[in-house]
Amino acid sequence: MTATQAPPVARQGIGDRVAAVLPVLREHARRVDADATFPTAPLDALRHSGLMGLLVPTAHGGLGGGLDDLVRVAAELSGECLSTGMIWAMHCQQVAALAVHAGPELRADLLPRLAAGQVYVASVTSEKVKGGHLLSAHAPLRREGDRVHLERDAPIVTGGSNADGFLITMKDSDTAQPADVSLVYADRAQLTVRHAEGFSWDPMGMRGTHSGPLQLSGVVPESAIVGGAGGFREVALRTFVPVGHIAWASCWLGAARGALRAVLELVRSPAGRKQFDLDSDLLRARLARVRLDLDTTAALIAQVVRDTGLAPDPEAPDVQLRLNGLKVHAAERSFAVVDALVEVVGLRHGYLRDAPLPLERMFRDLRSASLNYANDRLLGANGALVLVDRGVGLAL
Template sequence: MTATLPRPAADEGLRDRVAAVLPVIRDEAATIDDRAVFPAAGLAALRRSGLMGLLVPTSHGGLGGDLSDLVDVAVALAGECMSTAMIWAMHGQQVAALVAHGSERLRAELLPRIARGEVYVASVTSEKGKGGHLLTAQAALRRHDGVLHLERDAPIVTGGEHADGFLITMRDAPDAPPDAVSAVYADRAQLELSASGSWNPLGMRGTHSGALRISGRVGGHQLVGAPGQFRAVAVRTFAPAGHVAWAACWLGAARGALRDVLALLRSPAGRRQFDLGSELLRARLARVRMELDSMAALLAQCLRDLAGDTDPEAVPVQLRLNALKVFTAERSFAAVDLLVELVGLRHGYLRDAPLALERRFRDLRSASLNYANDRLLFANGTLALLDRGVSLAW
């Protein structure tokens, strides 16, 4: 089993589905950023559109999409609101893991509900003391008569207070080592949830990624992957889907920023204010476009890696996936920073400027912190030492 999902005939109405939700997301973006509230209207529109079930196979009522479809939709959503796009894309990451690694019973019970837009799935992987490190866990599962008992403190859960279900990482047993990690799906109705703290960040304010205390009991069939073997789920599906989903959101935000700046420059007002023949202006535009094309090229190569017969655990594939996250996080932020310089204080720095570059700038500052770049660079340094032939994709 690989990180990719089966792809039947593409849903012919996918573009129409996306087009239907974009106005809702666009209209809500400034408000959710200003108030640091969850994008309730945007999520409701996504539920109605069928896009919550994009990665659910058609046999379970979904759209039967794959990671390329996930990227296409995430780029479009992030062009309007990166918070909403990230909420949806991370839901897609959880669904990818459930489709590829959930038990037959769990898939039969859960996937049709996701396809109908009834279940938004949040991720619970962070813990105090270890941060977002995927492959270790502290809180332990307890088993009794086939029932899994869990208690979990998570300092950050994106959209957790609004989720209908959770994919939760746990240490497999009280006597298990920290790297024996199991993933468990839990419905909200099976849990007691207690939110704490506040959510007032610099950017990504609509994700409402506050702390949650979680406790409850779930059936044994709700394990996702083999007991203690979440590493296989993470390496083959969860991490690749996450990297391409995050990169798509960051690229989409930067692409939306360039799109809006170009519209301003080409407008009658823009032609009066800006000298479109300026060498400096054209050089800055060229650099931003070069950044976007470079990010898109690496993202496209990673999608080809995951769609083919290549082992997702192969060193060159892992190098590119980790590089995708780091490179896109850095260069999307740099691209929007350069656009702020290009259009100046009035259009690029003021909070109430129509271009919303200031919001995108703040949102993209989070990208390098969302699973820290330094951690992935350390991993890639180790992998680079193993790849003595310097295997590159052509």
């Protein structure tokens, strides 16, 4: 194959790539959930599709996609399997941080491998001492010349057992303050990865994500620090947090939309028309509220995407209020949508685990959304921001 001859998949548009992988997610979704199995086959399909490099610039072999593309793809994937959608979306969050903030040496080495689907990156930000507090770290980096030693004990790493690489938050040195956080990339081959003894992954929902504890230790070059020594706060404010919240919200919205699509297909089918009264005011009111929840969440995602690209100050109160509010709103209303749809179709179609509709699985999956960086923590932060934003700066 010559340099001008791209493989067939490279000539496909993003929509075509998504359409090619959706049947794989659909085929494996029930088994992934039933067995709490990491979605290996769906992830392999995503690797082959080029979508693992969605946010990698075209100069490095990626698709050069933007946040609008991330939103659409995350929603479509999650409509079939929320575990797979979330794994992919969180990988894209890591890719965004690398594409924007990594130094030239790391970018040249890593971005082409990401574009080729060779590297699935997991995020390591939780820590036993601090819990999920993002902008602090306690485990220190230790330097020897241009080499950096790290040892990290993380209680939760989504997909970590299957990751090819890790982005890890660390305190910049023994003498640094906990707020002096460095973000470090490490290939799996550069680390010793240990699993906690006796750990068993058997959650209520999101069963394919394998969000378990890991112990990581190894040595990387100084060039593996992303955003400069102690520079994670800037990475977080500019890229990591907004892309993460947009990605999560898009996944949850996609799952809820997938639930509505399944219900509409049922009630509009010949068999469904015999069971459901489509002229019922109650049915129509319930469906209208479900659609309103989906539309308002989609509109808020679109505004936060605009904020992320255009806001001169990412710490401005109104920008932060919408960013934090997006996560809370999407988590609450996506779950509420599926809850309402269970009421619409009843026990047989909405509550039984072996029902053809995936509502029971989606209900359990979306129950986790409010716990994925706790809504209460974000609401507390937003309450303080409301008091500061005296002008009540809305996106008008």
